[in-house]
Amino acid sequence: MTQRPLDINQPDSEKVIIVEGAREHNLKNVDLVIPRNSLVVFTGLSGSGKSSLAFDTLFAEGQRRYLETFSAYARQFVGDMKRPDVDKVKGLSPVIAIEQKTVSRNPRSTVGTVTEVYDFLRLLFARAGEAYSHITGEKMVRYSEDQIYEKISTTYENQKIVLTAPVIKSRKGHYRELFEQIKKRGYNKVVVDKEMLDITTGMMLDRYKIHDIDIVIDRLEVKPESPKRLQDSLTTALKVGEGYVTVIDESGDLHPFSKFLMDPISGLSYQEPQPNSFSFNSPYGACENCEGIGIKSEVNLDYIIPDRSKSINKGGIIPLGEYRDNWTFQQLRVIAKKLGFSLADPINKLTEDQLNAVLYGDDDAIDIVMKGDKWGGHKYETYFKGVINIVSDSYFETDDDRMREWAEEFVHEIACPVCNGDRLKKESLHFKIDNKSISDLARMNISDLAGWLKDVELRLTNRQKIIATELLKEIRNRISFLSGVGLGVLIAPFTSKNIKWR
Numbered sequence: 001m002t003q004r005p006l007d008i009n010q011p012d013s014e015k016v017i018i019v020e021g022a023r024e025h026n027l028k029n030v031d032l033v034i035p036r037n038s039l040v041v042f043t044g045l046s047g048s049g050k051s052s053l054a055f056d057t058l059f060a061e062g063q064r065r066y067l068e069t070f071s072a073y074a075r076q077f078v079g080d081m082k083r084p085d086v087d088k089v090k091g092l093s094p095v096i097a098i099e100q101k102t103v104s105r106n107p108r109s110t111v112g113t114v115t116e117v118y119d120f121l122r123l124l125f126a127r128a129g130e131a132y133s134h135i136t137g138e139k140m141v142r143y144s145e146d147q148i149y150e151k152i153s154t155t156y157e158n159q160k161i162v163l164t165a166p167v168i169k170s171r172k173g174h175y176r177e178l179f180e181q182i183k184k185r186g187y188n189k190v191v192v193d194k195e196m197l198d199i200t201t202g203m204m205l206d207r208y209k210i211h212d213i214d215i216v217i218d219r220l221e222v223k224p225e226s227p228k229r230l231q232d233s234l235t236t237a238l239k240v241g242e243g244y245v246t247v248i249d250e251s252g253d254l255h256p257f258s259k260f261l262m263d264p265i266s267g268l269s270y271q272e273p274q275p276n277s278f279s280f281n282s283p284y285g286a287c288e289n290c291e292g293i294g295i296k297s298e299v300n301l302d303y304i305i306p307d308r309s310k311s312i313n314k315g316g317i318i319p320l321g322e323y324r325d326n327w328t329f330q331q332l333r334v335i336a337k338k339l340g341f342s343l344a345d346p347i348n349k350l351t352e353d354q355l356n357a358v359l360y361g362d363d364d365a366i367d368i369v370m371k372g373d374k375w376g377g378h379k380y381e382t383y384f385k386g387v388i389n390i391v392s393d394s395y396f397e398t399d400d401d402r403m404r405e406w407a408e409e410f411v412h413e414i415a416c417p418v419c420n421g422d423r424l425k426k427e428s429l430h431f432k433i434d435n436k437s438i439s440d441l442a443r444m445n446i447s448d449l450a451g452w453l454k455d456v457e458l459r460l461t462n463r464q465k466i467i468a469t470e471l472l473k474e475i476r477n478r479i480s481f482l483s484g485v486g487l488g489v490l491i492a493p494f495t496s497k498n499i500k501w502r
């Protein structure tokens, strides 16, 4: 690596950064002076220590110093950072690293994951977020046993009700053994898929269907003057149902209650939130459709057929080019003949069915008669899989880089249709603080986020305030640091939305 002439005797820490005795990885006790406020480039052979100096020494030391300014409370979440192997670094101001490698190869990392603000937001949401049902929008509730008792005894006063404990929720199976066990535990009735049944010997369900099974714990009349029976049965039901209980009222309607987060209307329940529930790197938090990336690639029809007045023969289908005597065109000729069109027809003259066969393939086997000396006259039975599938397989299913590059031209990236690019599970996006989800906050630019943080306490409940105060302080610290280093205008550092990856 190239070194500037060293003048440590004239240190002017306003104008330079001084590094003495850098030994991280392959650095051989390097001393150097780096001018500040200018664009500095490290060049050199691979392995000469460019990254060891930039990332593992300068950035690591800057991060470490920055973290040292935080309270012990904050540091416990981040962990201590190792001091880089260097004798002295002078004149270093707060650092930001954008690792070029990370940005281009791993779409999960953004500036936000470097600054760790997002980690604090995850903690904040796990502790102080309020859950809303993604089915009804209702605020999710979490009752204590006493509260459930109160609800039942007032709502169903003098009514006959059935208390059931859920044991299977939306799962496939025949459950023969389960019914036997339930019977052995002394219960005679179950509610299977909303129907009350006596447990009979050898009873089993359709193993390929999804079932809900509740054990009937008790059938009773709710009498406020004799609370004991309801209290006891409720305790049993919550124990058997592991925190869940359902009341069936006189008209046969089901009313679920839970000690955990639950939608009082639909009965939908959430797991207790963890910091991981808000991480797009964790299976607990990541949207399952895009695996937490927020974007999906798909073949773009407009790239494949940009001009529908052209015929297939004249190159109307860009990935195929103009007519050639190759395998795909031979297949297309057979398809065209079968469906009654010509490859010389303009594409806009094709019917929907004809075009669909060209694009997505045809289910019927077709015969191709081979030409040439060796295989001439030989008949091959094959299936035409369609241009879109040919392109899509070449992009998604291949290890061949050249093939992938060819297909890449016809593929575009769209925001994941399930999470809308927010990268998280539906549940995770329905935890809110001051009516904002974690992704609403992550999408804000730094100055807007700072604005939101400024007086957010005023809009919190007392419970949230108590839990959130310390965390909010830490987040504010970091945000003001980011504004301080001039990142205030950098839009949405935490999500991939505004960053084009290729």
Ligand SMILES: [Zn+2]
Binding pocket: 287, 288, 289, 290, 291, 292, 293, 294, 295, 416, 417, 418, 419, 420, 421, 422, 423, 424
């Ligand atoms: Zn998604």
